[in-house]
Amino acid sequence: MKYLVKWEFNADQADAxxxxxxxxxxxxxxxxxxYPKNYIPLFAAxxxxxxxxxxxxxxxxxxxxxxxxxxxxxxxxxxxIESTTFIEAYMKLKKQP
Numbered sequence: 446m447k448y449l450v451k452w453e454f455n456a457d458q459a460d461a462x463x464x465x466x467x468x469x470x471x472x473x474x475x476x477x478x479x480y481p482k483n484y485i486p487l488f489a490a491x492x493x494x495x496x497x498x499x500x501x502x503x504x505x506x507x508x509x510x511x512x513x514x515x516x517x518x519x520x521x522x523x524x525x526i527e528s529t530t531f532i533e534a535y536m537k538l539k540k541q542p
Contacts, residue, residue: 446501447500454518459493481506
């Protein structure tokens, strides 16, 4: 499953966040099954906000990454559902009485 991820952090902690993210990338390469995969690169939106999309095989991967980035980084996740999957579900529900 894919998730839109919004990271928030205090701008004065940018050095700590960057250091953690660089170390995380090494951990992710060494243990790819333990962490979510970045489906797209990280995008800085300014003032302590970063966006990305994760591809996740199991919820433990989310927990591992979020816990690793704490306390400096706080994540908000939104599940992404492919439009074809949504349309199929919608059409099936529409046919029900």
